[in-house]
Amino acid sequence: MSEATLTAVEISAGVRSGSLKAADILEQHLDRITAREGEVHAFNLVLADEARAAAAAIDDLVAAGNDPGPLAGVPIALKDNMCTRGVPTTCSSKILDGWKPPYNATVVDRLGAAGAITVGKTNLDEFAMGSSTENSAFGPTRNPLDLTRVPGGSSGGSAAAVAAGFASVSLGSDTGGSIRQPAALCGVVGVKPTYGYVSRYGLVAFASSLDQIGPFTTTVEDSALLLDVIGGHDPMDSTSIPDAHPSLVDAIAQGVEGLRVGRITDLPDGADPDVAERLEAAFDALRAAGATIVDVQVPAFGYGLTAYYLIAPSEASSNLARYDGVRYGLRVDAPDTNAMYGATRAAGFGEEVQRRIMLGTYALSAGYYDAYYGKALKVRRLIADDFDRAYTKADVLLTPTAPTVAFPFGSKTDNPLAMYLCDVYTIPTNLAGHPGMSVPYGTGADGLPVGVQVLAGTLGEPTMFRAAAALERSMSEASAVGRASASEPDDDGVRGRSPRGEGSLS
Amino acid sequence: MGVSARITAADVAKVAKLARLDLAPEAIERTTAQLAGMLEHFADIDALDLGAVEPMTQPYPLQNVFREDIVLTGLDREEVLAAAPAAEDGRFRVPPILGLDG
Numbered sequence: 001m002s003e004a005t006l007t008a009v010e011i012s013a014g015v016r017s018g019s020l021k022a023a024d025i026l027e028q029h030l031d032r033i034t035a036r037e038g039e040v041h042a043f044n045l046v047l048a049d050e051a052r053a054a055a056a057a058i059d060d061l062v063a064a065g066n067d068p069g070p071l072a073g074v075p076i077a078l079k080d081n082m083c084t085r086g087v088p089t090t091c092s093s094k095i096l097d098g099w100k101p102p103y104n105a106t107v108v109d110r111l112g113a114a115g116a117i118t119v120g121k122t123n124l125d126e127f128a129m130g131s132s133t134e135n136s137a138f139g140p141t142r143n144p145l146d147l148t149r150v151p152g153g154s155s156g157g158s159a160a161a162v163a164a165g166f167a168s169v170s171l172g173s174d175t176g177g178s179i180r181q182p183a184a185l186c187g188v189v190g191v192k193p194t195y196g197y198v199s200r201y202g203l204v205a206f207a208s209s210l211d212q213i214g215p216f217t218t219t220v221e222d223s224a225l226l227l228d229v230i231g232g233h234d235p236m237d238s239t240s241i242p243d244a245h246p247s248l249v250d251a252i253a254q255g256v257e258g259l260r261v262g263r264i265t266d267l268p269d270g271a272d273p274d275v276a277e278r279l280e281a282a283f284d285a286l287r288a289a290g291a292t293i294v295d296v297q298v299p300a301f302g303y304g305l306t307a308y309y310l311i312a313p314s315e316a317s318s319n320l321a322r323y324d325g326v327r328y329g330l331r332v333d334a335p336d337t338n339a340m341y342g343a344t345r346a347a348g349f350g351e352e353v354q355r356r357i358m359l360g361t362y363a364l365s366a367g368y369y370d371a372y373y374g375k376a377l378k379v380r381r382l383i384a385d386d387f388d389r390a391y392t393k394a395d396v397l398l399t400p401t402a403p404t405v406a407f408p409f410g411s412k413t414d415n416p417l418a419m420y421l422c423d424v425y426t427i428p429t430n431l432a433g434h435p436g437m438s439v440p441y442g443t444g445a446d447g448l449p450v451g452v453q454v455l456a457g458t459l460g461e462p463t464m465f466r467a468a469a470a471l472e473r474s475m476s477e478a479s480a481v482g483r484a485s486a487s488e489p490d491d492d493g494v495r496g497r498s499p500r501g502e503g504s505l506s
Numbered sequence: 507m508g509v510s511a512r513i514t515a516a517d518v519a520k521v522a523k524l525a526r527l528d529l530a531p532e533a534i535e536r537t538t539a540q541l542a543g544m545l546e547h548f549a550d551i552d553a554l555d556l557g558a559v560e561p562m563t564q565p566y567p568l569q570n571v572f573r574e575d576i577v578l579t580g581l582d583r584e585e586v587l588a589a590a591p592a593a594e595d596g597r598f599r600v601p602p603i604l605g606l607d608g
Contacts, residue, residue, distance in 0.1 A: 099589055100589060101589075102581045102582060102585040102586050102589065103581060194566070195564075195565040195566050196565075196566040196568075209563065209564050209565060210565075235573045238568070238571040239564070239566065239568065239571075241566060241568075242568075300554075302550075303550060303551050303554065305547075306547065306548040306550055306551050307551065309544065309548065310548060317525060321526075324526070325591060326590070326591070326598050326600055327586075327589070327590055327598055328589045328590060328591075329591070330591070331591035331592070333601070334601060335601060335602070336601050336602050336603065336604070337600055337601055337602070337603050338526070339601075340600070340601055341526040342523075342526050342527060342528035343528050345525075345526055345527050345528075346527050346528040346529065349527070354527055354529070354533075354537075355537060355540060355541075357525050357527065358518065358521055358522065358525060358527070358537055358541065359541060359544065361521045361524050361525040362513070362517070362518075362521045362541065365520075365521060365524060372548075374561060375551060375556060376551070377561035377562055377563060378554075378556040378559040378560070378561050378562075379551050379554065379556070380561075380562040381559050381560055381561065381562035382554065382556075382559060384562060384565070416540060416544065417543060417544060417547055431562075431565075432565060433564075433565020433566050434565075458565075458566065
């Protein structure tokens with residue numbers, strides 16, 4: 001296996017043992033950035049010099065006989081809504097253009113302490129509001145597998161960076177599907193952990209009761225490794241779960257023998273036939289691996305979209321009130337503060353962000369609160385209760401991650417509601433606070449990747465990862481069979497296509 | 507009130523003022539149409555019987571989250587002020603609070 005296709009687990013093991021140099025691994029990734037970043041635009045900022053210094057420091061540590069940590073020398077990209085001290089953090093918004101945070105997000109500190117190398121800050125839909133990365137104030141990210149198509153969003157830059165081999169792994173944030181949907185569209189693994197699993201301190205807030213940070217990786221094991229590093233209690237986040245989490249790297253070693261895998265019989269329609277076909281293949285693979293498939297119902301699932309688009313904009317309208325031109329970011333000068341607020345916010349926020357602030361302010365305003373926000377909170381309870389009932393019958397649930405493969409630019413930008421429907425299968429999990437992850441499971445229309453979503457109940461990560469690892473194994477077995485009579489795929493650095501995304505298990 | 511009550515341009519103009527967003531007249535018009543379309547879709551939850559359902563405000567309920575009462579280092583004042591659009595004498599500088607806009 002060439003170093004270009006090494007996983008984070010392999011890089012870290014090699015660097016810790018001295019058989020690989022962090023500096024060499026980094027240069028391979030920087031070379032790919034040089035070659036393709038111009039067309040992909042995964043990054044708002046590439047930190048090549050800082051990364052080189054950090055990689056040299058890691059190699060020095062190893063040479064001196066010290067252990068740099070479980071992510072030693074692993075190049076990582078960070079969604080540009082995670083605060084990095086002294087390094088611009090924009091949320092892909094004009095309103096924060098040039099802002100340098102005075103502190104690090106907790107995840108940034110934990111990654112650094114574990115020996116990871118930050119290669120850059122990735123593009124996103126402004127303030128993480130969108131499903132295509134077309135809402136970035138700095139221009140869209142393109143899907144590395146097909147440059148005419150979106151990478152998904154809102155963490156499109158983080159998904160594209162891993163799919164293009166610009167970074168070994170990356171972090172995104174998921175409020176309604178913003179990790180899982182781009183992971184599916186770019187052919188990589190993406191995980192939204194249980195709410196409270198990973199500290200949100202230093203993650204610029206979108207919707208505080210829904211936001212979670214999680215990894216993008218090429219393998220299930222790499223995601224487990226990353227979550228083992230960044231997860232766990234943080235006193236700086238009052239919603240952080242106090243209990244310690246069991247190791248997910250340990251959990252995936254177990255198989256799925258006897259696992260109950262649920263099929264949601266009343267799932268909303270809308271998945272394209274190629275996506276539905278891959279989901280069936282996933283059920284078949286888990287059955288073949290020893291799991292039992294059971295039917296479950298989640299009747300309120302279909303109401304998730306409405307509840308989400310009342311709750312998330314409401315929280316956003318409150319969170320984004322802080323961008324007032326006083327303490328940081330853009331200011332449009334005006335004779336008094338009220339005029340300054342209105343002018344600054346109209347000039348600094350893009351159209352989708354303004355739309356959601358408007359929707360949220362309306363849903364929270366006097367006379368409408370009970371009819372919209374209050375009602376949505378009750379629907380949220382129904383959804384969580386329905387899931388809890390389903391999880392008495394099943395250990396995990398499988399659904400499509402997204403209804404379609406990656407779509408062309410501009411195909412949904414004129415119709416906000418059509419864009420919102422991209423997240424119909426991911427949103428209910430955020431409302432319930434449960435974990436969910438997307439696993440690349442072969443290809444659909446036009447040879448583009450399809451993701452299968454594995455869901456579990458609160459803190460069900462170990463079981464979810466077992467199922468995801470079993471799916472991954474079934475894909476690599478299928479592609480190993482497919483390759484036996486074919487030549488090795490070209491290593492063009494596009495990892496969503498080789499080997500994991502190209503299986504033909506059908 | 508049902509969720510399907512029709513939103514008007516006057517509602518949107520009022521909300522824009524509440525949200526401190528200076529929207530141009532054509533933006534008010536466009537937003538009104540878009541929000542009306544969304545709210546129409548969101549009327550699907552009117553079909554649900556929610557009378558006995560408790561609202562869910564947080565997904566992982568925790569109560570009385572305190573940390574140890576010890577002194578920690580705060581943010582560096584100069585570093586924070588350096589990020590402000592305008593600062594003076596260790597403080598944020600803003601235009602008059604009471605002014606032309608009542």
